[in-house]
Amino acid sequence: MNSPAEKAKIVLEVLREESTLNEIATNYGVSPQLISRWKVEFIENMPAVFDKKNTEVKQLKKDHSAEKEDLINQIGQLTVDLTWLKKKQEQVLEIRKRRNL
The missing domain is CATH 1.10.10 (Arc Repressor Mutant, subunit A)
Structure with missing residues (x-):
C-alpha cells in the first residue's frame, strides 16, 4: 500500500x-x-x-476523535478496575465474616 x-x-x-x-x-x-x-x-x-479553514477543522476533528477514543479507553479500564475492586471487597468481607463465626 x-x-x-x-x-x-x-x-x-x-x-x-x-x-x-x-x-x-x-x-x-x-x-x-x-x-x-x-x-x-x-x-x-x-x-x-488553499482552504486553511477546512484544513484546521479537519485537524481539530482528528484531534478530538483521538482524545475521545483515549477517554473511552480510560473509562473502560476504570470500569474493569472498579469491578475487580468490588469483587475483592466482597471476598475480603466474606473471609472476615467466616473468621468471626
Whole structure:
C-alpha cells in the first residue's frame, strides 16, 4: 500500500509529463489505472490545499476523535478496575465474616 506522500510523488511525476504514464507505473510497480485515479482525486482535492479553514477543522476533528477514543479507553479500564475492586471487597468481607463465626 502506498502512503499519501508516495501517491503525491507519483502523481506529481505524472503531471510533469517527463515520462509516460506507463513508464511511471512500471517504475513504481503500480497499475496505470490506479495512478490515473490518484491523479483525478488529486486534481479534485487541490482547492482544499488553499482552504486553511477546512484544513484546521479537519485537524481539530482528528484531534478530538483521538482524545475521545483515549477517554473511552480510560473509562473502560476504570470500569474493569472498579469491578475487580468490588469483587475483592466482597471476598475480603466474606473471609472476615467466616473468621468471626
